[in-house]
Amino acid sequence: MQEKLLETIERFDTIIICRHVRPDPDAFGSQLGLAELIRENTTKMVYTVGEDERSLSFLATMDEVDTETFKDALVIICDTANRGRIDEERYALAKETFKVDHHPEIDDYADASWVDTSYSSTSEMITRWFEETAKPNGWKMNQTSARVLYAGIVGDTGRFRHPNTTEHTFRAAGVLMEQGIDLPELFRNLYRKPLPLLRLEGELLRTVSLSEYGVAAIRVSDEQLKQYEVTVNESSALVNAISDLEGLLTWGMFVEQEDGTYRVRLRSKGPIVNTIAEKHNGGGHPLAAGASANSKEEIDTIIAELNEAAKQFNPKTQ
Ligand SMILES: [Mn+2]
Structure with missing residues (x-):
C-alpha cells in the first residue's frame, strides 16, 4: 500500500488532503506533513482543506479550494476512520480517493486504503512512508514537514507515554529530529494553557x-x-x-x-x-x-x- 500511495500521488497534478473534523495535532500533522512532502519533492498543486482550529494555528492554516478543483484531483484523507468525520464534504467529487489511517477500520470509504492500527499515529505512518518508500525514490523532507509530523506523533502518543508508542515510533521521531526541530518551541505551543x-x-x-x-x-x-x-x-x-x-x-x-x-x-x-x-x-x-x-x-x-x-x-x- 505504501508503494501504491506513491504511485497514486505521481499520477495526479492536483492533490487535496483532508482530515477529520475537530482536528487534533495528528490530524493536522499527517495532513500538512504529507502536503509539505509532496510540495517539496514535486511541482504538483497541493491543498489542505478543512476548518481552521485556533488552538492549532501555530501548526498551520487551511487553503480555500473551489469545487471545480476537486473534480480532477486526488483526495487523500488522513487520520479519519469514517466518512461522517471527514472535514470536507466535497471529497466525494474527487477523481480518486485514498485513505491513510491508524484507527480501526469502520468505514471503507475510499478507492484505496492504507489502514494499519499498529502505528501510533497517522503522522508516524507518513514519516515511515517517507523513510521506507519516498526517500528511496529520491524524496527529501523539509523542516516544516518534520515539525508538524513530530507534533502529530507527540499528540497521539501523549508525549511518547501511551502504550501505542513502539520502537518504530522512536525511530520515526529520530528521522524527524534529523531535520532540526525546535522542541521547546513546539512543546510550548502544544501544551500552553491560557489562564x-x-x-x-x-x-x-x-x-x-x-x-x-x-x-x-x-x-x-x-x-x-x-x-x-x-x-x-x-x-x-x-x-x-x-x-x-x-x-x-x-x-x-x-x-x-x-x-x-x-x-x-x-x-x-x-x-x-x-x-x-x-x-x-x-x-x-x-x-x-x-x-x-x-x-x-x-x-x-x-x-x-x-x-x-x-x-x-x-x-x-x-
Ligand atoms: Mn491519529
Missing part, C-alpha cells in the same frame, strides 16, 4: 471523585465554560488533567454544548472504551475515544458502562 483554562482546570480538579472500580468523571457545564470564557474545543485540553490520579483505570469527560447535548471523551489505562463510545454515536481507539450524549441520563449510562468495563478488566489476563 482561564488553567483556572477551570483548578475547579474541575477540586471536585473530581473516583469510583470503587477506578472510574472518574469530569463534568463541565455550559455555565462553567461561559464563566471561565473557555470554548468546548479548548476544554478538550483538560481531558488528561486527572490522568496521574492514583487508582485511576478509566475516565470520561462530559462537556455540555450550547444546545444542551454533551461532547464525551473517554480515556483508559486498560479497559476497552471505543466499544462504549460506539454505542453513543462515537468511536475511536480502544483506549481513547469520543462520543456524544443527549442528556444527563445518557452520561450516567456511559459512566455505568465504564464502571462495568473497569470491573470486568483484569490486568493479569491482558
Whole structure:
C-alpha cells in the first residue's frame, strides 16, 4: 500500500488532503506533513482543506479550494476512520480517493486504503512512508514537514507515554529530529494553557471523585465554560488533567454544548472504551475515544458502562 500511495500521488497534478473534523495535532500533522512532502519533492498543486482550529494555528492554516478543483484531483484523507468525520464534504467529487489511517477500520470509504492500527499515529505512518518508500525514490523532507509530523506523533502518543508508542515510533521521531526541530518551541505551543483554562482546570480538579472500580468523571457545564470564557474545543485540553490520579483505570469527560447535548471523551489505562463510545454515536481507539450524549441520563449510562468495563478488566489476563 505504501508503494501504491506513491504511485497514486505521481499520477495526479492536483492533490487535496483532508482530515477529520475537530482536528487534533495528528490530524493536522499527517495532513500538512504529507502536503509539505509532496510540495517539496514535486511541482504538483497541493491543498489542505478543512476548518481552521485556533488552538492549532501555530501548526498551520487551511487553503480555500473551489469545487471545480476537486473534480480532477486526488483526495487523500488522513487520520479519519469514517466518512461522517471527514472535514470536507466535497471529497466525494474527487477523481480518486485514498485513505491513510491508524484507527480501526469502520468505514471503507475510499478507492484505496492504507489502514494499519499498529502505528501510533497517522503522522508516524507518513514519516515511515517517507523513510521506507519516498526517500528511496529520491524524496527529501523539509523542516516544516518534520515539525508538524513530530507534533502529530507527540499528540497521539501523549508525549511518547501511551502504550501505542513502539520502537518504530522512536525511530520515526529520530528521522524527524534529523531535520532540526525546535522542541521547546513546539512543546510550548502544544501544551500552553491560557489562564482561564488553567483556572477551570483548578475547579474541575477540586471536585473530581473516583469510583470503587477506578472510574472518574469530569463534568463541565455550559455555565462553567461561559464563566471561565473557555470554548468546548479548548476544554478538550483538560481531558488528561486527572490522568496521574492514583487508582485511576478509566475516565470520561462530559462537556455540555450550547444546545444542551454533551461532547464525551473517554480515556483508559486498560479497559476497552471505543466499544462504549460506539454505542453513543462515537468511536475511536480502544483506549481513547469520543462520543456524544443527549442528556444527563445518557452520561450516567456511559459512566455505568465504564464502571462495568473497569470491573470486568483484569490486568493479569491482558
Ligand atoms: Mn491519529
